[in-house]
Amino acid sequence: MTDDTRSFNASDRPEFLPAEGPHPGWGSPGGPTPQYRQPGTPYQASSQYQDPYRDTYADQYGQEQYTQDPYGQPQGPPPPVNAYGMGPTWAPPPGPQRQEAPEGNRRTGVLALLAVVIALIAGAAGSYGTYLLSGSGSGVDPDYAIPSAPAGTTARPPxxxxxxxxxxxxxxxxxxxxxxxxxxxxxxxxxxxxxxxxxxxxxxxxxxxxxxxxxxxxxxxxxxxxxxxxxxxxxxxxxxxxxxxxxxxxxxxxxxxxxxxxxxxxxxxxxxxxxxxxxxxxxxxxxxxxxxxxxxxxxxxxxxxxxxxxxxxxxxxxxxxxxxxxxxxxxxxxxxxxxxxxxxxxxxxxxxxxxxxxxxxxxxxxxxxxxxxRTSRIGISIDQQYQGQGVRIAAQAERGIEPVTPDGPADKAGLRPGDVILEVDGQPVSDSRELIVTIRSKAPGDKVVFKYQRAGADRTTTVTIGAAPAPSAQPS
Incomplete structure (x- = not known):
């Protein structure tokens, strides 16, 4: 619009006339004064208000004409200066307007985006190059090394x-x-x-x-x-x-x-x-x-x-x-x-x-x-059928062998057929095997204390270990 004064024919657009009587908010203390126009009176356009939803043009008779607003509603003349409390026939206030970015800003944004894309492509290419150099996925790393262990010693405490x-x-x-x-x-x-x-x-x-x-x-x-x-x-x-x-x-x-x-x-x-x-x-x-x-x-x-x-x-x-x-x-x-x-x-x-x-x-x-x-012996035969405590000397000769060898170590110590040997040097003996290995572990000439039982009474005696006749030498 311009600030020039133009006339228009109000009878052509009667709906744009204000309603009768004072408009709400008008005439209030400090408020605007209503302005009324009669049909055919000129309209003074003002540059202090410009409705973006309206457009005007002069017809062939020089009268100002109005188009419809973008929502298809007929448009009236601009509101009074400093008008408050617009009535229902006025268009809504203008909303936020979309503004196009300047050409220079658009070019800067495109360049920044292009730089980011180039950086991503370069990083991916570098990673792929490293992958190819390291053996194409074989796990081979030419620079890989395991640190050596600290120097040690093989010396150990005695x-x-x-x-x-x-x-x-x-x-x-x-x-x-x-x-x-x-x-x-x-x-x-x-x-x-x-x-x-x-x-x-x-x-x-x-x-x-x-x-x-x-x-x-x-x-x-x-x-x-x-x-x-x-x-x-x-x-x-x-x-x-x-x-x-x-x-x-x-x-x-x-x-x-x-x-x-x-x-x-x-x-x-x-x-x-x-x-x-x-x-x-x-x-x-x-x-x-x-x-x-x-x-x-x-x-x-x-x-x-x-x-x-x-x-x-x-x-x-x-x-x-x-x-x-x-x-x-x-x-x-x-x-x-x-x-x-x-x-x-x-x-x-x-x-x-x-x-x-x-x-x-x-x-x-x-x-x-x-x-x-030499094998250590005491000169007795053992009763293998005895099942009681200790080891019993055989009571009778078997296959011509006496239970107690005459003049042998046991005979000299006072042992008799039927005696039950209970301990050797304080070590209990429970069977013939234990008695044999105990005697064999002693050296000929060793003195050993026997505890034995005769007729239900416990007795002790000392036996000097003897030896069986030595076999002939067996060197190869």
Whole structure:
């Protein structure tokens, strides 16, 4: 619109005339004064108000004409200046107007969006390039490295298992034995004089022209010959041609061991040389059958029981204490089938048995000195049918053998047929096996206190251990 004054014909648009009477809010104190126009009077347009929903144009007669608003309603003249409280015939106030962004701003936004897209594409391309360089998904990373562990030491305290093993292993050997159609393996250990102690059942197959080969911890080997063997104790001594400077092992005192003491078994189970296992002493004075040759009685030993793993091939190897001293010779294992031999193929079930070293020491000395060993005896026959407490001496002779050997150790101590032996050196005996292994664990000449019962009365006596006639020497 312009500020020029134009006339219009009000009769053409009568609906745009104000209603009769004062308009609500008009004439109020401080309010606008109503202005009325008669049809045909000129209308003064003002630039102070411009309705965006109206448009005007001049017709051919110079009169101002009005179009309809965007909602299809006829439009009247603009409201009075500073009008308040418009009536129902007035158009609503203008709403918010959408404004177009300047051309420069639109171009800046497009460029920013394009930069973001380019950055995303570049990042994806870089990641894919790294993926291709690293092996196309194979997991190979040319720069991958695991840090090295700090420098350590192999030194161990002498009293540790590793320390004891390091001390004893150089003295332990493995034996490969062949004789006739039989062969086998076992273990042994080097003692003073370059002799090797092992089990009789390990070398027995080579006693009649077989061959024994000794392998030392330094991997050097040589042949050996049998010096002597004792089937009754399952102990044998062999002499290698060379020891290659290997040290001898220290022998301890098996009588000083108690149940619960830690022990270490060393040997060659199943041919695996230098094997070390650990455990404790599970029991002492356990009567066990060990070894045994074809056609002969098995050896009865007063064994040390251990839970250290012992398997076929450990036979003859040392059982050592925490100081690295030999306190037994591994000789037998219990099996689920009821046997107690290392000759079978069953493995360890935690019930291993060793010959006490105090007995081994005596047997080895006799074998080296004479080629044979004496078996300790007291000169009695045992009643195998007796089921009561203790062990009863037979009451009558059997197959021409007297129950008490005349002038033997038992006879000299005052024992008589029918007496019941209850204890030996304070150790109860419950069956003949326990009595036999207890006597065999003593050396000939040892004095032993017997507690026995005769006619219901308990008595004691001291028996000096004797020996059976020594067999002929059996060196190979």
């Amino acid at each position: 009293e540790s298992v590793a320390g004891v093993a390091a001390k004893v292993l150089p003295s332990v050997v493995s034996l490969e034995v062949r004789g006739g159609s039989e062969s086998g393996t076992g273990s042994g250990f080097l003692i003073r004089g370059g002799y090797i102690v092992t089990n009789n059942h390990v070398v027995a197959v080579a006693s009649t022209g077989g061959e024994i080969r000794i392998k030392f911890s330094n991997r050097r080997s040589t042949t050996a010959r049998i010096v002597g063997r004792d089937p009754n104790s399952d102990i044998a001594v062999v002499k290698p041609e060379e020891t290659f400077g290997s040290p001898e092992v220290a022998l301890g005192n098996s009588d000083s061991m108690v149940v619960g003491d830690p022990v270490i078994a060393i040997g060659s189970p199943l041919g695996l040389t230098g094997t070390v296992t650990t455990g404790i002493i599970s029991s002492l004075n356990r009567p066990v059958e060990a070894g045994g040759e074809s056609g002969r009685d098995s050896a009865l030993i007063n064994a040390i029981q251990t839970d250290a793993a012992i398997n076929p091939g450990n036979s003859g190897g040392p059982l050592v204490n925490g100081a690295g001293e030999v306190i037994g010779v591994n000789s037998a294992i219990a099996t689920l089938g009821g046997g107690s031999s290392l000759g079978g193929q069953t493995g360890s079930i935690g019930l291993g048995f060793a010959i006490p070293v105090n007995q081994v020491r005596r047997i080895a000395e006799e074998l080296i000195s004479t080629g044979s060993a």
